Amino acid sequence: MITxxxxxxxxxxxxxxPNCPPGRRTKPENRIHFKSITEAEQNGFRACLVCRPTRPADGHDWRPKSER
Structure with a gap:
C-alpha cells in the first residue's frame, strides 16, 4: 500500500x-502533515503553485519551471 x-x-x-523545494524550506515547527489533499483543503490550506500537488505526478513529483 502506498501512503x-x-x-x-x-x-x-x-x-x-514532500519533495517540493519551497516546502522543504519550511521550518519544522511550522510544518504539519496530512494524509490526503482533501484533508489539507478541509483544514483551510491551498495547493502550492510550484509543485502543484493537485495535479497528477506524470512520473515526476517536481520539475523546474523551465521544464514545465
Whole structure:
C-alpha cells in the first residue's frame, strides 16, 4: 500500500508534495502533515503553485519551471 503524505506550512497555509523545494524550506515547527489533499483543503490550506500537488505526478513529483 502506498501512503501519501502532504506537507503543509502553518504560516502560509500552503500544502506541498514532500519533495517540493519551497516546502522543504519550511521550518519544522511550522510544518504539519496530512494524509490526503482533501484533508489539507478541509483544514483551510491551498495547493502550492510550484509543485502543484493537485495535479497528477506524470512520473515526476517536481520539475523546474523551465521544464514545465
Amino acid at each position: 501519501i503524505i502532504i506537507n503543509a506550512c502553518t504560516t502560509t497555509n500552503i500544502f506541498c508534495r
